[in-house]
Amino acid sequence: xxxxxxxxxxxxxxxxxxxxxxxxxxxxxxxxxxxxxxxxxxxxxxxxxxxxxxxxxxxxxx
Amino acid sequence: xxxxxxxxxxxxxxxxxxxxxxxxxxxxxxxxxxxxxxxxxxxxxxxxxxxxxxxxxxxxxxxxxxxxxxxxxxxxxxxxxxxxxxxxxxxxxxxxxxxxxxxxxxxxxxxxxxxxxxxxxxxxxxxxxxxxxxxxxxxxxxxxxxxxxxxxxxxxxxxxxxxxxxxxxxxxxxxxxxxxxxxxxxxxxxxxxxxxxxxxxxxxxxxxxxxxxxx
Amino acid sequence: xxxxxxxxxxxxxxxxxxxxxxxxxxxxxxxxxxxxxxxxxxxxxxxxxxxxxxxxxxxxxxxxxxxxxxxxxxxxxxxxxxxxxxxxxxxxxxxxxxxxxxxxxxxxxxxxxxxxxxxxxxxxxxxxxxxxxxxxxxxxxxxxxxxxxxxxxxxxxxxxxxxxxxxxxxxxxxxxxxxxxxxxxxxxxxxxxxxxxxxxxxxxxxxxxxxxxxxxxxxxxxxxxxxxxxxxxxxxxxxxxxxxxxxxxxxxxxxxxxxxxxxxxxxxxxxxxxxxxxxxxxxxxxxxxxxxxxxxxxxxxxxxxxxxxxxxxxxxxxxxxxxxxxxxxxxxxxxxxxxxxxxxxxxxxxxxxxxxxxxxxxxxxxxxxxxxxxxxxxxxxxxxxxxxxxxxxxxxxxxxxxxxxxxxxxxxxxxxxxxxxxxxxxxxxxxxxxxxx
Numbered sequence: 001x002x003x004x005x006x007x008x009x010x011x012x013x014x015x016x017x018x019x020x021x022x023x024x025x026x027x028x029x030x031x032x033x034x035x036x037x038x039x040x041x042x043x044x045x046x047x048x049x050x051x052x053x054x055x056x057x058x059x060x061x062x
Numbered sequence: 063x064x065x066x067x068x069x070x071x072x073x074x075x076x077x078x079x080x081x082x083x084x085x086x087x088x089x090x091x092x093x094x095x096x097x098x099x100x101x102x103x104x105x106x107x108x109x110x111x112x113x114x115x116x117x118x119x120x121x122x123x124x125x126x127x128x129x130x131x132x133x134x135x136x137x138x139x140x141x142x143x144x145x146x147x148x149x150x151x152x153x154x155x156x157x158x159x160x161x162x163x164x165x166x167x168x169x170x171x172x173x174x175x176x177x178x179x180x181x182x183x184x185x186x187x188x189x190x191x192x193x194x195x196x197x198x199x200x201x202x203x204x205x206x207x208x209x210x211x212x213x214x215x216x217x218x219x220x221x222x223x224x225x226x227x228x229x230x231x232x233x234x235x236x237x238x239x240x241x242x243x244x245x246x247x248x249x250x251x252x253x254x255x256x257x258x259x260x261x262x263x264x265x266x267x268x269x270x271x272x273x274x275x276x277x
Numbered sequence: 278x279x280x281x282x283x284x285x286x287x288x289x290x291x292x293x294x295x296x297x298x299x300x301x302x303x304x305x306x307x308x309x310x311x312x313x314x315x316x317x318x319x320x321x322x323x324x325x326x327x328x329x330x331x332x333x334x335x336x337x338x339x340x341x342x343x344x345x346x347x348x349x350x351x352x353x354x355x356x357x358x359x360x361x362x363x364x365x366x367x368x369x370x371x372x373x374x375x376x377x378x379x380x381x382x383x384x385x386x387x388x389x390x391x392x393x394x395x396x397x398x399x400x401x402x403x404x405x406x407x408x409x410x411x412x413x414x415x416x417x418x419x420x421x422x423x424x425x426x427x428x429x430x431x432x433x434x435x436x437x438x439x440x441x442x443x444x445x446x447x448x449x450x451x452x453x454x455x456x457x458x459x460x461x462x463x464x465x466x467x468x469x470x471x472x473x474x475x476x477x478x479x480x481x482x483x484x485x486x487x488x489x490x491x492x493x494x495x496x497x498x499x500x501x502x503x504x505x506x507x508x509x510x511x512x513x514x515x516x517x518x519x520x521x522x523x524x525x526x527x528x529x530x531x532x533x534x535x536x537x538x539x540x541x542x543x544x545x546x547x548x549x550x551x552x553x554x555x556x557x558x559x560x561x562x563x564x565x566x567x568x569x570x571x572x573x574x575x576x577x578x579x580x581x582x583x584x585x586x587x588x589x590x591x592x593x594x595x596x597x598x599x600x601x602x603x604x605x606x607x608x609x610x611x612x613x614x615x616x617x618x619x620x621x622x623x624x625x626x627x628x629x630x631x632x633x634x635x636x637x638x639x640x641x642x643x644x645x646x647x648x649x650x651x652x653x654x655x656x657x658x659x660x661x662x663x664x665x666x667x668x669x670x671x672x673x674x675x676x677x678x679x680x681x682x683x684x685x686x687x688x689x690x691x692x693x694x695x696x697x698x699x700x701x702x703x704x705x706x707x708x709x710x711x712x713x714x
Contacts, residue, residue: 002516003513003516003520003687004515004516004519004523007520007683007684007687008527011524012527014679014680015534015680016541018534018535018672018677020411021672022535022668022669024575025575025576025636025637026431026576026635026672027369027633027671028633028635028669028671029607029623029633029635030607030677031605031608031634031635032607034595034604034605034606035594035604036599037603038616039599039602045645045647046560046562048562048595048645048647049421049562050447051447051665056289059662084626113313114312114313116314118390118391144447145446146329168315170391170393170394170446171393171394172409172411204413205474206413236412237412238413238414238422238423238424240424242410242411259412262391262392264394270391273312276362276389276391
């Protein structure tokens, strides 16, 4: 008896969480957030690399 | 409901009938068996010593069966190979006094209430075996026991004359729904009683015998 | 009601509560508790079986060696059970044999002068409260019906009384063999016992030892149950079906949200442009013109379509909010290879890639793009498309799995319990579930 109640509460939680996610546009793509990008990047896009702290270089393959 | 007191022809003790249609009773003092005639009480015999009683029911116990109140007025005691049992004569309160008399069977702490029913034809004893099926009152009954009993004694008020019988064979039948029936072969003609198995608590019995050491 | 007084002195006196008699075989005192209803009494000292209806004449005797079992509920114990006071007056050990192994269980006869008899059985710490039934059960091969309920056949065996103590309202015989059949509908068990042509049916209800210990005030604790007993209530089964019903409701809610999401996603394209890239020494990074993400915080899809043929291109993307300076940095690879071999044409990879960024707030944005590729592949052309408020399917799959897994786990546990139960029966139900181990 108690198990089914717990499951229901858990399931409602899952559905509500999903609803919030659908509304807010959650996804699984991993994105790195970088803050305070200066407007000067528009003029000099190459300088973005300096401010991107955990810059990683593509090494080939997936 | 009770008649004016009469006196025992043997010992002059007062005899009171709880039920107007009682035909026979016993005198609690001298144990005489008394028959009620139009005129007076006639002594026909005496009850021999009864076995010590282990039933919680006694004469004067009251209870309820199918929403009808009843009082225990008398009993017949039988012996069989595993001991003895009581057939308590109970008087049901009914609006009309049409069917007042019924039987509360008390055997090995299994209780059943049955009423005499006219049904024909009833099988002869020789024709009955365990497992046989009969239908009465739209219910199918199966023979569950054939008991050879010996009359042991009587006590209190009975609706017919009954004493000093010898052997009496009873055939018990049950249904899947908890109904109970008995074929009584004490007399030449078999008698049928139909009723139900009842739970002790459902009877809501009051004025039960007190057992020493048990509350 | 009636005016007459209760019968004074007329009704025979009741038996005294407890009678003490002497065993005719060994002289030990016998305590008789059931007021003249006993048919057989077993002496606690010499284990002689005495006929209570025939002045305690000795019928037979139990071997002393079988008396190792002491009743856990001592004879004479009283307790309030199911609304009435009962006294334990008899104790029996019965055994059955299966596959060369002897299994024994114990029975305790309880007596109340008002309610009569019932008995408690115990096996491996599992207790049952049994009484003789009043209505007639119908046995139909692998099942039996009683008062509208169906019971499944569990086991048929021959039970022998190997030991007894106390008094009984029936004839007790040493090694008396009785055919016993059990039908179960947890927590109940319907049991039939046949000797000769007579069959007695009893209904048992599974009870916890702790309740018995409490009712009878017994010292210590009840023995711990081992394994799963035939009519032991699962507790899981009902929960399992309830959980699946909840699952259906929740999965439906999930589907509804999914559908609404599909319908109401605006999928608004805010930017699209075609670019060419050539891997050379010069600075590859560049920025796109501005575009606006309107409306609420939502998902944003950045789609890359590249005309590739046995090539790859890697794009370092950054979606930058012009006003707040917040950047969302990610990298995507697009590669496509094709060829012909002995099985025909094969392809690997795709010319398209879609990245859905989560919860991007509204604002004015641009993309900073830095492509990479192998040198000397010439010009690679690709289109970048930005769309806001797209539905994301993966979150639904995850939510569905989150709902499904506990339900499956629970069903598995319940199934496991039932397998353990039926493993002991005459008909094992599971694949690989053997006989009675």
